[in-house]
Amino acid sequence: MAYIDFIEQLHRSTKRDYLARVTAGNKAEFAEVAKKFGFEYWDGSRNTGYGGYHYDGRWLDVAKRMAKHYGLKAGDRVLDVGCGKGFLLYEFTRAVPGIEVAGLDVSHYAISHGKAEVASCLQEGNAVSLPFADKSFDLVLSINTLHNLQLPDLERALKEIERVGRDHKYVLMDSYRNEAEKVNLIYWQLTCECFLTPKEWEWVFAKAGYTGDFGCIYFD
Numbered sequence: 001m002a003y004i005d006f007i008e009q010l011h012r013s014t015k016r017d018y019l020a021r022v023t024a025g026n027k028a029e030f031a032e033v034a035k036k037f038g039f040e041y042w043d044g045s046r047n048t049g050y051g052g053y054h055y056d057g058r059w060l061d062v063a064k065r066m067a068k069h070y071g072l073k074a075g076d077r078v079l080d081v082g083c084g085k086g087f088l089l090y091e092f093t094r095a096v097p098g099i100e101v102a103g104l105d106v107s108h109y110a111i112s113h114g115k116a117e118v119a120s121c122l123q124e125g126n127a128v129s130l131p132f133a134d135k136s137f138d139l140v141l142s143i144n145t146l147h148n149l150q151l152p153d154l155e156r157a158l159k160e161i162e163r164v165g166r167d168h169k170y171v172l173m174d175s176y177r178n179e180a181e182k183v184n185l186i187y188w189q190l191t192c193e194c195f196l197t198p199k200e201w202e203w204v205f206a207k208a209g210y211t212g213d214f215g216c217i218y219f220d
Contacts, residue, residue, distance in 0.1 A: 001205065002213045003198070006065050007143070007172055010058060011217050018187040018219070021047075027190075034190035037107035041190075042085070049190065055087050055115060063091035066141070067099075070168045074098025076138040081127050081161060082106075082145025086114040089121065102137070104130065127157035135166035144217065147173040148191045151204070158208035169212025173201060177218060184219035 024047050033048045034041045041049035076099055080089050083103025092101055104125040105111055114122045140161050146154055161169055174192055176182040198216055
């Protein structure tokens, strides 16, 4: 297991007003709406989610760096658990022509509004029960998804990722290293259920028997 940063540069490209997130209205109500993972979360108000999650090519560099790091080649299979609209998977097909991709997300809205080029590769489902055979993917990744699960389901999801991956695995979660980052995370998040430090994440990984790599997003 190794800590690897593929996302930080992309994460820092978005400006966030943490205080406004909690003063714009009833954040508890916003969170309840966001956790339905419907239109309001993806393409509604910024108060309840992304404020419009549209393809703009920003994930291509991430896909290229992952493909290079893990030595992906034509014919390899990649699974994205929590794929959203499939933008990262689409970028993998650009970064590695001939690669096979699959995506799963709990959001019916996201899957039904997925990137047209990979829409046939996306399916609705839950991370705790992946509908794929053992060791059927060369890379299994999960970006900003697992922290949305409560601990019992989080452990199940990690075991499922371990089960279906035959080689490389990579997961990315929200985290914090100090009190300032913890406060910002609490202010900003809408769907997060697990608020853990990197060491606590490593403890969870060990408990679940997860052997892949990981990274964290910090709100500083």
